[in-house]
Amino acid sequence: MNVRMGVDIGGLTLKNPVMTASGTFGYGEEYAGYLDLNRLGAIVVKGLSLNPREGNPPPRIIETASGMLNAVGLQNVGVKEFIDKKLPYLRTIEPAVVANIFGESVEDYVKVAQILSDAKGVDALEVNISCPNVRRGGIAFGSDPTLAGEVTKAVKGVSRLPVIVKLTPNVTDITEIARSVEAAGADALSLINTLTGMSIDIEKRVPHLEHVTGGLSGPAIKPVALRMVWETVNAVSIPVIGVGGIMNASDAIEFLIAGARAVQVGTANFINPSVAVDIIDGIERYLLDNNIDDIHDLIGTLRI
Amino acid sequence: MKPGTFATVFSQRETVKGHFLMTVKAPASFREAIPGQFIMVRLEGSTPPFLSRPFSIYSIYSQGNDTFVEIFYKVVGKGTLAFSRLQEGDALNILGPLGRGFDIPPSCKKIVLIAGGIGVAPLSFLAQHCGEDTRGTEIICYLGAGSLETVAGLDRLEKICSAVEISTDDGSRGYHGPVTGLFKRDMGLYPEDTTWIYSCGPRPMLRGLQKLLKDQPCVCQVSLEERMACGIGACLGCVVSLRPDGAEGSLVRVCKEGPVFDIRDVEFGE
Numbered sequence: 372m373n374v375r376m377g378v379d380i381g382g383l384t385l386k387n388p389v390m391t392a393s394g395t396f397g398y399g400e401e402y403a404g405y406l407d408l409n410r411l412g413a414i415v416v417k418g419l420s421l422n423p424r425e426g427n428p429p430p431r432i433i434e435t436a437s438g439m440l441n442a443v444g445l446q447n448v449g450v451k452e453f454i455d456k457k458l459p460y461l462r463t464i465e466p467a468v469v470a471n472i473f474g475e476s477v478e479d480y481v482k483v484a485q486i487l488s489d490a491k492g493v494d495a496l497e498v499n500i501s502c503p504n505v506r507r508g509g510i511a512f513g514s515d516p517t518l519a520g521e522v523t524k525a526v527k528g529v530s531r532l533p534v535i536v537k538l539t540p541n542v543t544d545i546t547e548i549a550r551s552v553e554a555a556g557a558d559a560l561s562l563i564n565t566l567t568g569m570s571i572d573i574e575k576r577v578p579h580l581e582h583v584t585g586g587l588s589g590p591a592i593k594p595v596a597l598r599m600v601w602e603t604v605n606a607v608s609i610p611v612i613g614v615g616g617i618m619n620a621s622d623a624i625e626f627l628i629a630g631a632r633a634v635q636v637g638t639a640n641f642i643n644p645s646v647a648v649d650i651i652d653g654i655e656r657y658l659l660d661n662n663i664d665d666i667h668d669l670i671g672t673l674r675i
Numbered sequence: 676m677k678p679g680t681f682a683t684v685f686s687q688r689e690t691v692k693g694h695f696l697m698t699v700k701a702p703a704s705f706r707e708a709i710p711g712q713f714i715m716v717r718l719e720g721s722t723p724p725f726l727s728r729p730f731s732i733y734s735i736y737s738q739g740n741d742t743f744v745e746i747f748y749k750v751v752g753k754g755t756l757a758f759s760r761l762q763e764g765d766a767l768n769i770l771g772p773l774g775r776g777f778d779i780p781p782s783c784k785k786i787v788l789i790a791g792g793i794g795v796a797p798l799s800f801l802a803q804h805c806g807e808d809t810r811g812t813e814i815i816c817y818l819g820a821g822s823l824e825t826v827a828g829l830d831r832l833e834k835i836c837s838a839v840e841i842s843t844d845d846g847s848r849g850y851h852g853p854v855t856g857l858f859k860r861d862m863g864l865y866p867e868d869t870t871w872i873y874s875c876g877p878r879p880m881l882r883g884l885q886k887l888l889k890d891q892p893c894v895c896q897v898s899l900e901e902r903m904a905c906g907i908g909a910c911l912g913c914v915v916s917l918r919p920d921g922a923e924g925s926l927v928r929v930c931k932e933g934p935v936f937d938i939r940d941v942e943f944g945e
Contacts, residue, residue, distance in 0.1 A: 397909040405678050405907065425926055432904055432912035434726045434754075439904060443911045446926070589725060641905035642717060642727060644770070645678040 374658040375665040376651075378412075378632050380610045381558025382533040383495040385412035385467055385633060388666060389623065389651045392614055392637030393418050393471035393497060393537075394443070398457040399464065405644035410651055413467035415635060416457070418499050420473055421483050423449035433570050433579040438589025438616070439638060440568050442582035445473060450483050454490050462492035469535065473499040477525045488530040495532050498523065501539025501564035513539035513564075516551035523555035535612065538562040538603075540592075545599045546606035553607045561612035561635060562603060563596045588638040590616040597629055604630030604671065618646070620653020627654075630671035679715075679770040684761045685743060692824045694749050694793060695759045696733070701744045701769060708735050710801035711776030711898050711935040714744065715906035716758070719766045724754040726904050729930070731797040731875070732772060744769070747828060749793040773906050774934050777801050777873055777896055784869035788816040788836070789858050789884060791876020795828035797898045798875055799835075806835040813837045817861075819854025819876065823847040855883040867893045874898075874938065882943035895938040901929040916942040 376387035390413040396402060399414045408414070426446025433440050448457065453470075461468045470487045474480040480498065487493050500522055501513035512518045519536070527534050536552045538545055540563035549560055565586025570579040578584075596615025604611050613626030614635040623634045639646045654666070663669050685698040705714075710732070717727035733747040750759050761767070777797075780786075786805055788798040795818060802814050814836045820826040822845045832839050841849030842857040850857040854876070865872075872895040874884055881897055888895050903913035908931035915933070918924040919940045927933070 395909060401908045426911065426914070428916075429912075429914050429926075430902060431914065432902055432910065434724060437725055439726060441904075441910070441912060446911050446914075638904075641910050642725070643679055643768070644905070644907060 374655055374663065376655065378666060380495070380533065380535065380612065380633055383413070383467060383469070383535075383559070386465075387412040387651050387654070388627065388633035389647055389654070390415055390469065390612065390633060390635045391640060391647055392635035393499065395637040395640045398453070398461065400457070400460045402640070402644055406648045409465040410648045411466040412633065412651075413469050413494070414461065415469040415471050415497055416453070416461070417447050418445050418471040418473050419447055419450045419453050419483060419487070420445065421450055421479050423447065423452065427582045430579060430581055431585075433585070435568070435570055435587065435589075436591060438587055438591035440570055440580060440585035440587055441565070442580045442585035444582065450486050454486070458490060458492050467494040468492055469495045469497050471497040471499055471537070472526075477522050480522050481525050481529055484526040485529045488532050493532060495535055496526065496530055497535040497537050497561060498526050499537050499564070501537055501541070513548065514542045516547050519548050520551040520555035523552045523557050527556040533558040535559040535561050537564055537614075539564045540595060540599055540615075541567050546602050549603045549607050553609050557609060559610040559612060559632075560603060560607065561614055563592070563599050563615045566592055566595065588616070590618050590622075592616045593622060597625055600626055600631050601629040601673070617650070620650045620657060623650050623654055624657055624669070627666070627670050628673050630673065632670060679768045681719075682744075682767045682769045684763055684765045684767065686763055687759075687761055689759075690747075691827055694747065694825065694827045696745060696747050697758065697761065699744045699746070699767060699769060701742050703737075703740075703742045705735055705742050705744050705772060706737060708732050708744075708772035709776035710779075710804045711797050711896075712772040712774050713906070713934060714746070714769050714771030714773065716746070717768045718757060719768055724757055726754075727768075727770065727906065728754045728758070729900075729903055729906055731898065731934075732800055733796045734800055734803060747793065747796040747799070749827070770906060774930055775932065777898070777935050779805065780871045780894070783812060783871050785865055785871070786812055786814045787858070787865060787870055787872045788814065789854060789872065789874040789876070790816065790828070791819045791854055791880040792821070792825070793827055794875035794877070794898070795832070796875070798873055799828050799831055801873055802832060802835045816840070817842070817854050817858045819843070819857070819880065820848075821845065853880060853883060855880055855887060858884070859887055862887070862891075865893070867891060872896075878943055881938065881941070885938050885941070885943060888938060896935050897938045897941065898934045899929050899936060899941070900934070903930050906930045916944075918942050
């Protein structure tokens with residue numbers, strides 16, 4: 372009756388393959404009243420920078436066909452307040468804690484990685500080299516194989532924790548970036564981040580977002596994410612975490628079949644705050660129904 | 676634990692042009708709602724709209740073992756249009772009650788409500804709440820609308836309030852001009868230390884009210900509306916800029932720190 376759901380992501384051990392994606396789950400405690408957090412494989416916290424960031428002025432979000440655009444602009448409390456005020460709560464719950472980090476220079480990334488690597492209760496780092504929302508930010512790192520490798524190597528050099536690098540889909544060939552990041556020492560990859568998009572108010576002839584462009588997420592991007600995960604799994608040998616438009620267990624299972632070792636649930640958390648637990652239950656039920664007793668016997672079993 | 680929950684439409688009708696009153700049968704936990712709080716509502720199934728929509732609570736009441744939540748809304752886009760087509764028995768998913776509601780004064784002589792259009796919804800709930808607990812409190816409502824066809828929520832307010840003053844933009848009913856102009860006319864009637872003012876409406880109206888009250892010491896709380904994806908403080912989509920007296924400006928979440936704020940703290944922009 373029991374199925375084995377545990378996975379290992381480049382040294383990060385998870386009791387099940389379902390994580391909550393950065394920027395969609397706050398610092399975990401926001402969701403405490405809505406689901407049993409202890410069921411989750413991991414919580415990836417809101418992206419952290421060296422100093423607090425206020426983010427972009429509103430309006431920051433707009434609904435689109437089967438998705439949404441956001442230009443929150445990486446608002447966050449900063450790494451110090453995270454450790455003092457947010458981490459103590461996360462230490463009291465079971466899921467692995469993955470600290471998502473970003474910076475505007477390699478030095479920024481290194482400093483944040485160093486601080487978090489020494490913090491008790493952080494289990495892995497996820498390096499955002501891809502967020503398209505900040506004009507001076509991640510985009511340059513994530514879309515250039517050399518820069519992506521450079522920042523990966525620098526973070527790896529100062530971190531005792533597993534390092535996951537989160538890739539942007541806003542590139543010509545994601546496998547090229549993936550290979551470069553793997554060669555630089557990344558322990559795992561997560562993909563995809565949001566796709567850059569925009570939306571216009573035709574009455575006023577202005578963009579719906581104050582920042583003009585934003586990141587597209589939700590089921591609209593799932594086919595793109597799945598294709599990129601599949602291509603990347605075939606291009607590298609480190610574990611890949613599938614992210615992008617996962618709304619339910621069957622979406623998550625598609626990513627696992629394509630070869631993702633784990634998945635992250637993002638925008639779906641906004642629509643149904645307890646969806647991550649429904650997805651865990653749904654994967655378990657699928658394994659039972661298909662007489663699979665270990666999730667590894669499902670991962671990467673796509674028949675072509 | 677209060678995860679999103681299934682609910683069914685008990686009734687729905689168009690009260691005035693483009694304004695719908697929907698009654699939803701909800702779990703008993705919604706009885707704890709206080710005026711100014713809101714709920715996130717989404718349609719079941721894979722049809723648009725994709726995101727949930729926030730609605731102020733218009734009223735909560737119980738009948739036997741059943742709890743009913745009323746929402747009163749104006750059709751402004753895809754989401755509200757889809758909701759307006761729902762009929763008795765249709766399924767919804769609701770989450771709440773959410774956010775920080777109005778502060779209710781322990782004792783005050785006069786409560787003044789200033790509503791712009793569908794902004795009447797949370798104020799009517801507040802009036803109902805305060806009206807049930809009478810300690811000689813007088814509730815006066817200033818109700819603004821575009822024209823006489825769209826004066827929303829009047830019937831209920833007339834039953835609860837000691838006076839309802841109406842303004843319309845086109846002068847087709849009551850005072851001709853913005854509701855803030857109507858309130859300005861009567862402002863002298865309200866003693867500063869025993870009057871609490873509550874308001875909800877379009878941003879330009881709230882900005883006007885803020886200017887009017889600039890040198891008045893009386894309490895004025897406003898309920899703000901903003902686009903939001905989650906309603907529980909995670910998406911950071913609904914921020915508003917606050918600048919309390921002397922303090923540095925900061926962005927706060929309408930869903931979590933609000934939707935009710937002191938009118939003096941809010942930066943309404945130009």
